Amino acid sequence: MHQPTALASDALALLKRLIATPSFSREEEQTAALIADFFRDRHVPIERVKNNIWAKNRHFDPAKPTILLNSHHDTVRPNKSYTLDPFSPIERDGKLFGLGSNDAGGCLVSLLATFIYFYDRPGMSHNLVMAATAEEEISGRDGLELILPDLPPISFALVGEPTEMQLAIAEKGLLVLDCTAHGVSGHAARDEGDNAIYKAIQDINWLTTYQFPRVSPTLGPIKLSVTMINAGTQHNVVPDTCTFTIDVRVTEQYTLEEVIATIREHIKADVKPRSIRLTPSSIPADHLIVQAGIALGRHTYGSPTTSDQAVLSCPSLKCGPGHSARSHSADEFIYLREIGEGVEGYIQMLEQVL
Incomplete structure (x- = not known):
């Protein structure tokens, strides 16, 4: 032994x-x-x-x-x-x-x-x-x-x-979501275009305040964090796209698919999950x-x-x-x-x- x-x-x-x-x-x-x-x-x-x-x-x-x-x-x-x-x-x-x-x-x-x-x-x-x-x-x-x-x-x-x-x-499980807000390009000096950054900001504001109703007794609430953002090509062009990434720490109270569906329902940006492998x-x-x-x-x-x-x-x-x-x-x-x-x-x- x-x-x-x-x-x-x-x-x-x-x-x-x-x-x-x-x-x-x-x-x-x-x-x-x-x-x-x-x-x-x-x-x-x-x-x-x-x-x-x-x-x-x-x-x-x-x-x-x-x-x-x-x-x-x-x-x-x-x-x-x-x-x-x-x-x-x-x-x-x-x-x-x-x-x-x-x-x-x-x-x-x-x-x-x-x-x-x-x-x-x-x-x-x-x-x-x-x-x-x-x-x-x-x-x-x-x-x-x-x-x-x-x-x-x-x-x-x-x-x-x-x-x-x-x-x-x-x-907690991990869900990484790549999001793209869409606007219309235009010249920054004139009243042209539809700024994708402003659209992304509206989505991000929702993400910073939303709380999933069901809370895990051991893991607490689901945590949403916007961790990356990118837009624009030069200072005088209104950007037509703005991309941002959400890091989601998921509890056993929801499936990853349920979390994705909820976020898609509430934000205007396109939402693409990198994977749905890393479950709670x-x-x-x-x-x-x-x-x-x-x-x-x-x-x-x-x-x-x-x-x-x-x-x-x-x-x-x-x-x-x-x-x-x-x-x-x-x-x-x-x-x-x-x-x-x-x-x-x-x-x-x-x-x-x-």
Whole structure:
């Protein structure tokens, strides 16, 4: 039997190797190889499609329900405010610094260690599948979504993202809408044309004040934000088009299609969704895995950020070591103790289910 303390040490060593290996979204080949080696060194057969690696527990039984353990190994690009080398795993003051240390390297290696802990155990009530996936940071189609058809049916998923090991039982979905307001071009010096910017302003004013009536008990209201706008070609020409983009964080109270329909009903601009893939996700508060976390003193909450949960159709819980506020920050870090707490916390939760 693998001991949690030794597994946490192995997890930390792997995390340092991952930090030292650039793995921007769509460029994760080298970290995928490191993860594949981690499995092979422990005699665990793997499957790989593109930069996604997954494995099943030794005594996998198709007649049993399956739990998916999932986190990602891609990172964003380091921002310009870094004072440390983002690819140098530096230990200092009880912290491990490095790009991807917190989001989501700490979660990933803790889940990998947890999977190894249970890998050889016979007689479990559930199967385990561990998937280390790509392209999460860009919501790409060649990450978890790509391999879902190859995985066995999933009863529920434990998705590793930094939550301080608290229990995110709901997560907002993401809808990005590209809008175009139409006017008529004319000369700015004369009373000509129909200014598309003014039409866009009317639409944007509605968007800043409208509230969807149904409010989620865990996630709160739907949030609409206009985040980009563009119009005009030169100072003396009334623009005939004005484009703007809406970032919509959707709760489980509405389908993405319902949100689009409501916005189209109230604004004059053309509305084109970029995709309707990233749906809200949740897991019942009385679910076994949630109750297991609560029994360990964890609390539940709704998460405003989007993760790979968005492409899962099964119940899913977001939980992991690290702090969400450190994600994508300069000199990103995770506390060394958080790795051990992650491994121990995941094991303790799953022990109550398996």
